[in-house]
Amino acid sequence: MALINTEDFKAAAGYAKAIASLNDIKELSPLVFLAGVYLALSKDVINQEIVLADDLDEKIQVALKEAGHRLEEVDSPHINQTFPIDSALKQAIGECQKLTLNDLILKLAQSANLIIKTGADDSASPQGFFEDSIFQTVDRYAKGLAKKFGFDVNKPELYALAALVALNKGDLTQHPALSAHINAYSREYNAWIVQQGWQDLNDLKDFLDDETVQKISSSHPLHGFSKARNPLIALLNAGIEKVSQTREIECVAYHEAGHAIVSLALRPKVQIEKVTIVPNESYDGCVFFDDSNPIFKHVFPSTREDFLEDLCVSLAGQAAQLKKYGFNAADIGAQSDFAGATEYAWQYITEFGLDDSFGPVQLGVLSRKYSIKSGWLFDEAQRRLQSLLKEAQQKTEILLVEHWDNVERVVEGLLKHKTLDEDEVRALIFPNNIL
Numbered sequence: 001m002a003l004i005n006t007e008d009f010k011a012a013a014g015y016a017k018a019i020a021s022l023n024d025i026k027e028l029s030p031l032v033f034l035a036g037v038y039l040a041l042s043k044d045v046i047n048q049e050i051v052l053a054d055d056l057d058e059k060i061q062v063a064l065k066e067a068g069h070r071l072e073e074v075d076s077p078h079i080n081q082t083f084p085i086d087s088a089l090k091q092a093i094g095e096c097q098k099l100t101l102n103d104l105i106l107k108l109a110q111s112a113n114l115i116i117k118t119g120a121d122d123s124a125s126p127q128g129f130f131e132d133s134i135f136q137t138v139d140r141y142a143k144g145l146a147k148k149f150g151f152d153v154n155k156p157e158l159y160a161l162a163a164l165v166a167l168n169k170g171d172l173t174q175h176p177a178l179s180a181h182i183n184a185y186s187r188e189y190n191a192w193i194v195q196q197g198w199q200d201l202n203d204l205k206d207f208l209d210d211e212t213v214q215k216i217s218s219s220h221p222l223h224g225f226s227k228a229r230n231p232l233i234a235l236l237n238a239g240i241e242k243v244s245q246t247r248e249i250e251c252v253a254y255h256e257a258g259h260a261i262v263s264l265a266l267r268p269k270v271q272i273e274k275v276t277i278v279p280n281e282s283y284d285g286c287v288f289f290d291d292s293n294p295i296f297k298h299v300f301p302s303t304r305e306d307f308l309e310d311l312c313v314s315l316a317g318q319a320a321q322l323k324k325y326g327f328n329a330a331d332i333g334a335q336s337d338f339a340g341a342t343e344y345a346w347q348y349i350t351e352f353g354l355d356d357s358f359g360p361v362q363l364g365v366l367s368r369k370y371s372i373k374s375g376w377l378f379d380e381a382q383r384r385l386q387s388l389l390k391e392a393q394q395k396t397e398i399l400l401v402e403h404w405d406n407v408e409r410v411v412e413g414l415l416k417h418k419t420l421d422e423d424e425v426r427a428l429i430f431p432n433n434i435l
Contacts, residue, residue: 002097003093003096003097003099003100003101003104004093004097006101007047007184008040008046008047008048008101009101009104010079011040011045011046011077011079012033012036012037012040012046012101013028013033013036013077013079014036014040014077014078014079014081015035015036015037015039015040015043015074015077016028016032016033016035016036016037016083017036017077017078017081017083018036018039018074018075018076018077018078019032019035019036019039019069019070019071019074020032020083021078021081022070022073022074023068023069023070025069026084027083027084027085027086028083028084028085028086028089029085029086029088029089029112030086030088030089030092030108030109030111030112031060031063031064031067031108031112031114032069033089033108034056034060034105034108034109034112034114035060035064035069035071036077037050037101037105038057038060038061038071039071039074040077041057045077046101046177047177047180047181047184048100048101048102048177048178048181048233048237049175049177049178049181049230049233050101050102050105050177056105056109056114056115059109059114059115060114063112063114088111089108089111092104092107092108092111095107099228099234099237100228100229100230100233100234100237102228102229102230102233102234103228103229103234105229106229129222129230129231129232130222132232134166134171134172134175134178134232135222135232137166137171138159138162138163138166138232138236139159139162140162140208141162141163141165141166141204141208142158142159142161142162143207143208144162144204144207144208145158145161145162145165145201145204145207146158147207148204148207149196149198154220154221155221155239155242156221156235156236156238156239156241156242157192157239157242157243158239159221159235159236159239160189160236160237160238160239160240160242160243161189161192161193161201161239161243163178163182163236163239164182164189164201165201165202165204167179167182167183168201168202169202178233182236185240185243185244187247187325188240188243188244188246188247189243191246191247191250192243192246192247195246195250195415221235222235224238225238248284249277249415250411250415251321251324251325251329251331252277252279252284252285252333253277253285253410253411253414253415254320254321254324254325254407254411255285255317255318255320255321255333255334256275256276256277256285256286256287256317256414257275257320257407257408257410257411257414258316258317258318258319258320258321258400258407259275259287259313259314259316259317259320259337260272260275260287260410260425261316261320261400261403261406261407261410261429262312262313262316262396262399262400262403263287263289263313263316264425264426264429265399265402265403266309266312266313266399267306267309267310267313270289271289271290271422272287272288272289272290272421272422272425273288273289273290273421273422274287274288274419274420274421274422275287275288275410275414275419275420275421275425276288276414276418276419276420277414277415277418277419278418278419284333304348304354307344307345307348307354308392308395310341310344311341311344311345311388311389311392312392312395312396312399314337314338314340314341314344315337315338315341315389315392315393315396316396316399316400317333317334317337318330318331318333318334318337319393319396319397319400320400320407323397323400323401323404341389341392342385342389345385345388345389345392346381346385348388349381349384349385349388350362350363350364350381351363351364355384355388357384357387358380358381358384361377363377363378363381406428406429409428409429410425410428410429412428413425413428
């Protein structure tokens with residue numbers, strides 16, 4: 001998961017924006033963001049273990065006092081507020097996207113001249129972490145997992161999963177922040193474990209060596225994070241990011257399966273060229289309809305029924321995600337779907353006169369010929385737009401409940417094969433070729 005998408009980053013950013021608002025600061029700087037981290041830590045809203053080394057917390061307070069900035073009156077973060085950021089903060093965030101909040105804090109402290117930037121030869125060594133009891137516990141479980149499931153131990157995702165085992169066995173009771181961090185990804189862990197086909201994750205007694213860690217190979221994955229402030233946390237986060245990708249891919253599969261199944265249910269004559277979860281620069285997944293064959297595809301919605309069916313298909317992607325993962329699983333991946341649905345619905349109401357409630361009124365004529373661009377008719381059209389989209393959304397949700405078993409079958413096929421054509425989709429939902 002990218003750093004800016006983590007809850008810890010959002011919490012720190014929210015407090016930084018609150019500090020900026022209180023002090024009438026025009027843009028966020030490294031120092032202001034560090035102040036947000038400091039405040040979020042004091043409010044106990046950051047899950048991962050953060051160590052403000054070199055008395056950084058005191059240095060932040062001194063620097064803020066010198067700048068005349070106040071923290072004590074900030075009660076809550078401004079999560080939803082937007083705020084410009086300066087070039088130094090933008091660069092630091094960009095460089096740390098694949099790292100942890102600890103790494104960003106170190107870089108920001110260096111940028112704000114609160115700590116001395118070390119040279120390339122002075123990069124942190126993880127050697128001390130090899131002797132840490134938590135590392136040794138996680139390392140031992142990672143090796144046990146590798147032996148049990150036939151994996152190469154040098155994989156960050158095995159260390160992330162080993163941390164989950166440590167949590168389940170009660171080995172992290174003295175580390176509540178790390179425990180909370182691991183717990184926050186429980187859904188992602190479960191999705192990854194299911195995809196691997198693993199069982200009895202915690203039953204490792206026959207795969208654990210009795211010897212403690214005596215010698216660490218130079219190829220140990222921890223060495224790959226030697227420049228991080230906390231190499232072990234960086235290693236675990238890299239594994240969590242890998243584990244999280246499975247959940248993200250699964251979410252895309254449900255999104256595209258929703259589009260495909262609702263389309264087949266409502267408009268079986270519209271041919272599906274392919275359904276894919278193979279990403280490119282434009283999308284994470286997509287359903288392609290065959291526009292070249294007029295026998296199967298109405299090139300453009302023409303009847304009232306065509307329009308309403310297309311609206312449901314457009315809304316089915318995120319609706320399938322929400323049915324699977326719950327209300328809070330809504331994301332920005334459906335923005336193009338919603339844009340298309342909004343455009344279709346607006347044309348349906350204001351251009352083609354197909355909405356019975358609004359009547360055969362073409363607003364474009366009023367705008368072009370009479371320069372009328374507002375008024376009660378336009379307000380009513382907008383109300384009908386929202387109502388129509390909500391009606392289509394409700395119909396889509398009902399269809400997904402009726403056909404949910406088929407959605408699940410297509411998801412399973414997509415996770416296995418990545419891309420399916422219509423024959424392959426139909427073979428999954430009609431395995432005995434009975435329509």
